[in-house]
Amino acid sequence: MVAMFNPIYFVVAGLAAAFLLTLFHNRERLSYFIMIIALSLMMLISLAHLASFLAGTGEIVQVFTAGFAPPFSINFQMGPPEALLTAIVSLVGLLSGIYLSEQLRKTGAYAQAVYIVLVMGMNAMILTRDLFNLFVFLEIVSIATVGILFLSRSRTSVNTGFTYMVASGLISVVLLIGIVFAYMNAGSLNIDTLSESLVMAGRGGSIAVLLITLAFLLELKPFPANGWGIDLYTSAPGALSALISAGGMSATYYALAKVLPVGQWSHDSLVAAVGGITFIASQIIALKQDDSRRLLGYSSIGQIGLLLVVLGFSEALGDRRDFIAAGLLITHALSKSILFYISDMVQDDSLRGWAALRRKPVLLVLFGVAAFALIGFPPFPSFFAKWDLILLLNGGTEGYYLLSAMVLAGSLIEAVYLFRWFSYALKLPHEDLPELASPTSRLIAPVTAALVLAGASWYVSTLVSGFSQSFLIPVAFILLVAVIDRLPAWSKNVISIAGVSLYIADLYPRIAGDLMTMIFAGIFLVGAVLTLLSGFYYKGRRAGFYPMALTMFAGLAALIEAATILEFFWGWELMAIGSYFLLIRGKKSMPHGLSYLLFSIGGSYSILYGFSLAAAGAGGVIAMSSLVGISVMPALAYSLMLLGFLTKTASIGVHIWLPGAHGEAVADIHFMASAILLKAGVFGLITVLLAMGSEAGYTRWILLALGWIGVLSALLGNISAAFQESAKRLLAWSSIGQLGYIVWGLASMSHLGWLIALGYSVTHFLYKGILFLAIGGIALKIGTPYMYKMGGLIKRMPYSFFAVLIAIITLSGVPPLVGFSAKWITYNLIISEQLYYQGFVILIAGIIAFLYLFRMIYTVFLGQLKDNLRSVGEISIWFRIPMYLLLIVILVLSFLPNTLLRPIGDMLSGIFPEEAIVWTGSRGVTSLGYFDGAMIMYVIVGIFVILTILFLLLRKQTQKVKQFNIFYSGEAPSRPELSHFSYNFFAHYRKAVGALALPLVTGFWDRVTEIIHAVSDFIRRIYTGNGQTYLFHIVLYVVVVFLVQSGGYR
Amino acid sequence: MRSNDDFLSKKIVPGVEGDEIEVDPIRDYYCDAVPQVSREYKRAYPSIIDRFKNWARSESIWILAYGSGCGAIEMRPLMTPKYDAYQYGIQWRPTPRQANLLMVSGYLSLKTLRIVIRAYEQMPSPKYVMGLGSCTINGGMYYDSYNTINRLDYYLPVDVYVAGCMPRPESLLDGLELLKKLIREGKGHGADIYAEKFEWYKANQKKILKSWNMPDYSW
Amino acid sequence: MSWTLRILYALLTLFIVMNVGLLLNGVTRKIYARVNRRVGIRFYQPYIDLVKNYSLTNLVTHGVMFYLGPIFRLTSGVGLILFIPLIYGSQGFSNFSFSGDAVLILYFLFFGTLGMALGSGESGQPHSAIGVARGLAQVTAAEIPLVLSFLSVFIQYQSLSITEIVGAQQSGILQWTFFTNPLAGVTALLAFLGSMMRSPFDVVLAPQEIPIGPPTEYHGAFLGVLQTNRAIFPVAKTILYVNLFFGGAASWPALIPKAFLLYMWSVVVGTVFPRYRVDQSIRWFLKVPLALGLLSIVCIHFC
Amino acid sequence: MQQILDALKQSVMIEDVRKQRDDLVFITVSEAQAVSAITHLRDRANFTHLVILTAVDWLEEGLFQLTYLLNNPAEKKDIGVRVMIDREKAQMESIHHLWPAAATYQRELREMFGISFPGSPRLNETFILDEGWDGPPPYRRDFDTLKYSEETYFPRPGRSTNDPAEYMKSMLYPEVDND
Known part of the structure; x- marks a missing residue:
């Protein structure tokens, strides 16, 4: 079967078609048809071979034409690499041919002939096993390229083509000299037999090898001797550039790969x-x-x-x-x-x-x-x-x-x-x-x-080994959702929720015993369901949203399910793509989305590097366990991994992407990005820290640095949040601060620290979820995130107000809600682990949180209701449902903090067996102190209820009044917006400590960018656009490389 | 002539949801309820609790620190060591919400009258008004001015007048003692009288404040 | 201890503390007046003011949050006094301190502030918001030395339980934290000034500029509730300081003079020094008190 | 100063000159020439500052006298330009194009004297009588403020008025017979 597709047919088809084309040069439709047929034939041949190789039935085919030995005939070999490469080249050739149909038909049969010869030449370069053949086909390709360029008849293309031809001629000279030397010394030009004889030939052989290698290197347009090749891309039609870049480069690259063994890899x-x-x-x-x-x-x-x-x-x-x-x-x-x-x-x-x-x-x-x-x-x-x-x-x-x-x-x-x-x-x-x-x-x-x-x-x-196919199932599901993208949003939403729910049902039995995994799976996947639920608010198609949201969640799920570091990395990258596309959906999100992606990539490369060191230490094993006890540069490996995950938790230093990216995102995406996505970074940190442990000497410094990063994130994040005018940016900065607490807790590597971190991971998800949905919903409803354009919304949105109130009380850590338990553990941790200085800053940061929390709830919900908001209704019911679900969880946990903290504590006892909180019912006792969540709740609620009843019993004539019934120095306020104090709310604070929030870090990254751009500007000056200069570059390059390399032959 | 107070006329505002909102500032920004007479006032005889309350009210008089005319200068000595009204349970508060006594310290032009009315109405009842000097009694030296009122009691329920031009701090203290006596006796019902004769007071006020651009009662 | 008894003790505690607070207020203002060479108010004037305010007949409310704001505030004051173990060794006057330790008290301090801020915010009065913004900004700064000094004490005794801390100071005046850990004590005294709403840190209220700040719109019974809290809350705070730094007390006669003297500390400073702007007071707290506080921690850590 | 007046006389007919001081002169010009005189003084003689624009009601003559007081800050000199206009047809050309601030004076004159300045910005908006004034312009001398006050402000009966000098005499020296 495969025999039918003898590789020689590449040349046959090419030349025959070229010949036919000249006959039919005035029948343009027919000639174009012939060209396409020929190109298809080439592709068919290579595909046939590729298919047989992939199926494992293929054999390597050697072809000699005309009964002569090379170099007088053509010698082809069709092995797996050749099959693959010719398939690529032919495919691109065919596609470009189709793409260029209009132009090729217009320029006529001669151009079509040249085009076919070009594709044929490239294929032949891949197939041939003979040096001289290689040279010939290389020449054919060069000339055909220039020929087509000339036929495209633009002025610059003539100029470029000429430079190109001269340059490739120059390179051919180098190649030809090399071939001559080789033939002189070895008497053969067959690549397979040449190598031994050349080495035996001594110095002459070496020079031959060097020159040949150099020629092919030059053909690949190495820096800086590549000015002649670059201009080609600007003047050739795009489809031709595609062929040159994809086909020509591949062919030349493979040619070089064939030649290198000749010199015994010298x-x-x-x-x-x-x-x-x-x-x-x-x-x-x-x-x-x-x-x-x-x-x-x-x-x-x-x-x-x-x-x-x-x-x-x-x-x-x-x-x-x-x-x-x-x-x-x-x-x-x-x-x-x-x-x-x-x-x-x-x-x-x-x-x-x-x-x-x-x-x-x-x-x-x-x-x-x-x-x-x-x-x-x-x-x-x-x-x-x-x-x-x-x-x-x-x-x-x-x-x-x-x-x-x-x-x-x-x-x-x-x-x-x-x-x-x-x-x-x-x-x-x-x-x-x-x-x-x-x-x-x-x-x-x-x-x-x-x-x-x-x-x-x-x-x-x-x-790929170490990669389970099951990770492709979510991808297939995503593709399915992408296919039905034209349906209305609600239907896709239903499908997505169903998909995620199915996945949860499938996942649950597998992770049922593992609480750590359960927590994060819960945050990721329950969070996914909740955000998708809120997505019902959207009327219309919401093109592209669902595939991307699912991509993100698939990535997050992969993190949990990963058995190898490759799978983990796969999930990590998948999540980055999905979240990037979600974040750039906002109106002004362009620069922020970009910086998010770049920090993500930087972070993931850092992780990749760390992983590679881990795998190196484990002798190439890439199971998740290879992260434990890395033996190759462990300090660097762990630091890099931590750094990579810190970019996702947006800790200070690598946080600059977050305020913008999150601040411009739409409500439910904001929820995903902040309450859920950031936890992926936490999950990564936990994975690494668990593997790293704290026994080794270097870990002390890493953990110290990590702790301070967390602490500073908390402090600066919270201070900056107080200075934001946009409610969404405020929340974004607040996330930086909150994640700072988590990082700090993790860095303490202690029972209580991890209890804080995990507790925060859960509660942050709860209250931030409420805040994002509420604030995001309001911003969506009234069309602006700026707080000075809101005000008095409690009258219009009482449900949202109540949810936000509960959320901010929780966030601030005021008793009796669940946030307090975290503060209490924080004090215990600081004292028991002697983290006095970090701990003090953390505590201050917690208090500064009051600033932005009050600002947010006051400027949005309280104060004066603006005229244009007088008729605005509650936020969408689809936001309120998840909000209130989260709210219920918060209230339950507030009454019974032990339901959350006790199991986590028990689980952590497996990792940190030191002293823990002893629970009796809702009462937790440590060696230092005690608190009783339920009792606090009873006392406070009791006092509040009694006082309220007493106050109501006073029975006054109570008059409900409206917004302007305020004391205004005996005058009347003229307009609501003039009586709403909102802009630059903490001016005095900025005056006193604003220097702390100065964008020093942003300045650092700006400088890095500037330097790289300056370097880039400097280097590219060598490209003058002058053909002679380019040729001079080539000559100089040859001389320099020759001198450097031949140093070894003396 | 056109009025400057355009911000109180009706307007159409584009809402955030593409709708149009008609804003009638007087109706939408302000409460337009009418003051009511208190239960204590309706009682024929003050109960023992009322007497106790009245005693407390009389011994804790909080004055709105607002000076409308030259008489304000005579209030300041009351805070100084020489007279020290604090020892008699008299204190000053910066907001009418927390004040019980409005001291109208001198002549009232139309503009200040409007402010005084607002401040008075914003005070919680029971509340008291004290008029200082001839100007509040009969216009004093401004009796023939085209824009200064002659008799304060046509516009607000005055409990005590202190005569003089201006009355000295001693007179003020005397007036305050009188006021305390009145309150103790259960006669400090200015707010109830104001509510009772609300229409009459408003008519008088509106007669001279012709461009009436505030709600009838400033809660 | 039965719940009935507990509640009776709680009511008794509240009664005592409220009276102490009202008298303290009266005496303080008397002292102020005497410094100004005035006769000053009668020392029982706060009682009359309170009765008067409750006896005003009408209320104007801007909404639910406005209505509940003062109640939140009072809840905070009452809760605070009930969460602090007042009398060392007395189970009854330790009230509900078994439900949480010093950390609970530190964070519960904010409960009322938050409620009050929200309540006054709903009135739409811009001056209230300005006052709250100032208050919050100043509190965050004043909290820095406070946290440092408290942390220092917790570290010193390796305990968060106020009862235990008081217990450790019982053997004599020289065992008081103020003498065993003087740096923390001084820091705490400086922080104490910032939380008492007296000059030089009272720009939050600034009567002539932003008429009385947050409570501008509150009147009548609302104001009465706030005044009740104003009697309880500072005393509770003072007792907290007495417990942590001045040996606590084993009986009411021992507690009240201590609380009175400590309270007077803020009064004396307030009488003598003029008012700071908010940014000035923030900077002030970030200088000497911060340095002293850090020093106290360093001492406790390494000595 | 004389030079300035001489120069002004070239273009404007000055009806009357009254020298108050060396640096203060009042001149009277006709209604028709007033604005050109003021323009001349502003542009040629450096009287760049309009100190005040006010009016006097000459009820008996049936005239309003407008006084434009101009100041030359460089030479520290003042000129008052007086214009007599008809009281019945109280109207004057606006000078807000010379000094925008003049519009405010003209609003005041419009409200208090009823003198119209056609073209002056916001002329017909209330200026200070924004309590809804509906009487005649109150600064006109034929407006009886006492009568207005008695009609409007509820005069307290029993009020008596004394001549201060006689009253003081009678109070201080009651034994002297004042007749």
């Missing part, structure tokens, strides 16, 4: 170094690009640099090398093609011009898929590839720690520019959207590429 460090430099430098340069195609060009080159690193470290990566390279290559080829296709549709080449995509949401989705795939988010192949790469780099006998760190740093920069661009497209305010040329015919190519990418993702995930 140049792998060169390749790795070139790759590393190219990767980092390209990403930095891309940061400052404003031209979308140029940016894509740099990004492509950067990706190739990363692939070169993979190639250079073949030895360290061992048999996983091919998996990593394939994962990266597939993702790169497909997602870059998608981006290039879209770039053709967008008329404005600047990054901001991509806002045009909003005219066609499907393109936005494709853009998102491509961007997330390029950065290596799950479920795309690059996620697994990057995971393996980092793990193996750090995990070998000699860990390449710096290199892996650089790879992650480069990826982070890539994420910066890609997502900045993406957020422009999503959210940048535009007076009138730029034009978009997107006929349906042009959608075929990118959509197909995306589908193939999805298929590849699924397939790759099956190849």
Whole structure:
């Protein structure tokens, strides 16, 4: 069967079609048809081979033409890598061909012929096993590229094409010299046999190998000798760039991979170094690009640099090398093609011009898929590839720690520019959207590429060890919900709630005994149900909301279910994607969503690095237990993991994303993001701290730092909250403060500390849930989050007021509600663990919380009712239902704090067997003090009720009055808004301690950004746009590399 | 002529939900209930508890610290060591909500009259009014002014007048003692009289405050 | 102890404390007047004022929260006095102190503040809100030395139970915390000034500027309730300080003079010093009291 | 000062000059030429400050006298420009375009004297009589305030008025026969 698809047909089909095309050059429809047929044929061949290899039935096919031995004939080999690569190249070739149909038909049969030859050349470069063949096909590809460029007939393209041709000619010379040397010394050019004979040939052979390697490296456009290649991307049509980037690069890369063994891997460090430099430098340069195609060009080159690193470290990566390279290559080829296709549709080449995509949401989705795939988010192949790469780099006998760190740093920069661009497209305010040329015919190519990418993702995930397929079930569910996105919101809501509930029912028996897991599962999943419940308020479609919300919850669930660190990381990244898309739904959320995503990625890379060290210590085992007792640089590993999780708890220093991101989110999303999502960070911290323990010497310092981070988060978060004008931002800052308590409690590594942390995790979920729903609901109802535009709403929204009142009493820790128990344990902890200085700041922070709490409830609900709010009704019933459910839980826990704290305490006794709280009923006793929740409640409620009754018995003539019946110095207030004290509420406080809330941290991050941008600006000056300079770069590059490398041959 | 007090005329305000809200400030911002006579006033004879209450009221007189005319200067010595009205249970409060005695210290122009009426009505009952000086009695030297009232008792129920131009602090103390006596005797019912003859007082007030731009009773 | 007896003791406690509080108020103002060379009010004037306020015949209310605000405030005062063990060794006058330790008292202090702030907020009176904003800002600053000194005491005795702390001070005047931990004692005395609403920290009330601040709109019986609380609350706070720093008391005759003297401390300072602005008072608390408080903790920690 | 007046005479007919002091002169100009005279003084002679604009009711002559008091801050000189207008047709050209603050004076004159200044901003809004005044302009001399007060403010009966000098004499020296 496979024999029918002899690889030689690539050349046959290509040449035959090209020949036919010249015959039918005046029948444009027919000729285009022939071209498509030929391209399809090529794809069919490669697919057939790929399918047989994937099915395990394939055999490696060797082909020699015309009975001659190479180099006089063509020698092809079709193995698994060739099958995969030709499949990619042919696919992109076909898609580009379809995409370019209009242009190709217009330019005529000759262009079509050149196009076919181009695709054929690329395929042949992959297939051939002969050096001279390789050279020939390389030339064919170069010339065909330039040919098409000329045929596209733009002025710049002629200029660029000329530079390109000269440059590639120059490189060909280097290659040809190398081949000549090789043939002279070894008498053969067959790659498979060449290697031994060349090594035996001594110095001449070495020079040959170096020159050949160098030539292919140059073809891959290494930094800085790549000016000639970059210009190509700006002047070629996007679809052609897609082919060059995806196809040409893959082919050349594989050619290099074939050549390297020839030199017995003597140049792998060169390749790795070139790759590393190219990767980092390209990403930095891309940061400052404003031209979308140029940016894509740099990004492509950067990706190739990363692939070169993979190639250079073949030895360290061992048999996983091919998996990593394939994962990266597939993702790169497909997602870059998608981006290039879209770039053709967008008329404005600047990054901001991509806002045009909003005219066609499907393109936005494709853009998102491509961007997330390029950065290596799950479920795309690059996620697994990057995971393996980092793990193996750090995990070998000699860990390449710096290199892996650089790879992650480069990826982070890539994420910066890609997502900045993406957020422009999503959210940048535009007076009138730029034009978009997107006929349906042009959608075929990118959509197909995306589908193939999805298929590849699924397939790759099956190849990974330590990753359970069950994690794909939620993803499938999400896809299902995404498919029915056109239905009204309520129906999707019902489906989503049903899905989550089913999941809970399925999960519960599995985690029933494990209280720690139960707590977080409860927060994540019960929280999910509650937020989705509040989602019923939405009338309309709410396009895109449900898939993303479910993605987040799937990620959170994966964290709980994870058995390996890979699964944990998968969940973590999935959650990041989902939450990012939820957070950017707000109106002004663009910059904040971006900073959220970047901090998320930074944090997750930090976690990834820590995980890789853990796995290295455990000898490559990636079970969750490998986090315990890390043997490779444990202090660094744990610190990095903690740092990564701290970005999600938004602790001070890495908190700057939170106020904006949460402050601009819609009500129920705010609830998800703050009451639920932040707990993921807490869960991560708990996981790491449990693994780390506090025995080792270094842990003392880590915990000390962590404790102070928590304490300062609490203090500065609370102070800043008091200065906010927007109620939602106020709550966001308050979350920073509250999470500070949790972090501090965890850092104490003691029974009571963890009791506080876990207790807070639960209660924070409860009262913050109420606050977010209430405040968010009000902001939604009246269309602004600013408190000075509210006021007097108690008259209009008594139910919300009551819920908020209970919530803030709980938050502030005033007895008799449940918040007090946390304060009580805090005092016990401070004294019993001697955490006097941290503890003192924590206590002060708790008192400062009164400032913002009163401000919020007063300026929103009390004071003067504004005219435009006179008729506003209660917030949606769908917000009130979850609010009151949470409220009931708070009241129950207030009466019986032991129902929450006692089981947690019992569970913690397993971890920290030291002294604990002794419970008798609702009375808790420690070695220091005691409190009785129920008794306090009885006494206070009793006094209150008695006093109220007594007061009512006084029976006065009571007159209910309205808002202006106030003493106003004998005058009448003129307008409600002038008598409502709200703006700059704590002016005096700001005057006294405002310096503490100065955005020092923000300044630090601004400076970091500035420096990176300055570096980027400096580096990119080498690209003058002058062809001669570019050629000079190449020559200089060759000379320098030759001198450096040949130093070893003397 | 057009009035400046446009903020009290009806207006249409766009609501946050796209609706239009008609705001009638007098109706929507203010309570328009009419004051009621107290139960104590209706009783024929004061009960023993009422007597005790009246004693307490008389021994704890809180004055609204508000000066309408030149007489305000004569109130200050009462707080100084020389006269020290505190020893007689007299104190000053900054808000009418917590005051029992309104001292109208001198002439009242139309503008101050309006403020005095508001302040008086905002005081909790029982409440007392003391008029100081000729101006409050018969207009004094402003008897022929076109915008100064002549007789305070046509506008507010005055309990005690203290004559003089201006009366000296000693006279004020004397007036206060008289007031205390009246309260003890159960005659301090100014607020009830005001409620009883509400229409008459309002008519008088509205006669001169022609652009009446406040609710009939400022609670 | 039966519940009936408990409630009787509680009522007795309230009766005693309220009288002490009212007399303290009267005597304080008498002293103020004498410093100003006035005769001053009669020392029983607060009683008359209280009766007068309760006997006013009408009430104006802005809403439920406004109505309940003073009651919240009084609940806080009454609750506070019932949660503090007043007389060492007397089970009856320890009232409900078995339901919580010193931490309960520290946080229950805020209950009334919050209720009052909300109640006055509903009136729509901007001056109330200004007063509350000032009060909260100042309290958070005054709380810093307070927390430090209390923490120092808790650390010193390794206990949060007031009864135990008082018990440890019973063997003589030199065993009082004020002498065994003088830094904490001084810090506490400075913090005490900030919580008593007297000059120099009384800009919250500022009668001429924001007519009397938070309670601007409260009158009649509402004001009566607030005044009742004003009698109970400062005494409760003072007794807390007496318990923690001045050896507590084993009988009422021992307790009342101590409370009186401590109360006078704030009166004397208030008589002598003029008023601070809010930002000034915050800065003041962040200087000497903060330093002293930290020093006391350091001493307890390392000595 | 004389130079200023001489220069002014070039364009304006000055009806009367009364020198009060060296630095204070009152001139009288006709109603028609008043604004141009004031403009001249402001723009040419540096009288940049309008000190006051007020009116005198010459009831017997049937005239209102408007006085524009102008000040030259640089040379510390004042000029009062007097304009006599007809009491029956009390109307004058507005000068709010020269000094925006003049509009306030003109509002006051409109309210208290009933002199109209067509074109002056917010002229017909109440100025200080915002209690709903419905009587004649109260500063006109033919307005009897006592009568108005008696009609409006409930005079207390029994009030008697004494000549202060005679009254004091009788009180201090009752033994002297005052006849």
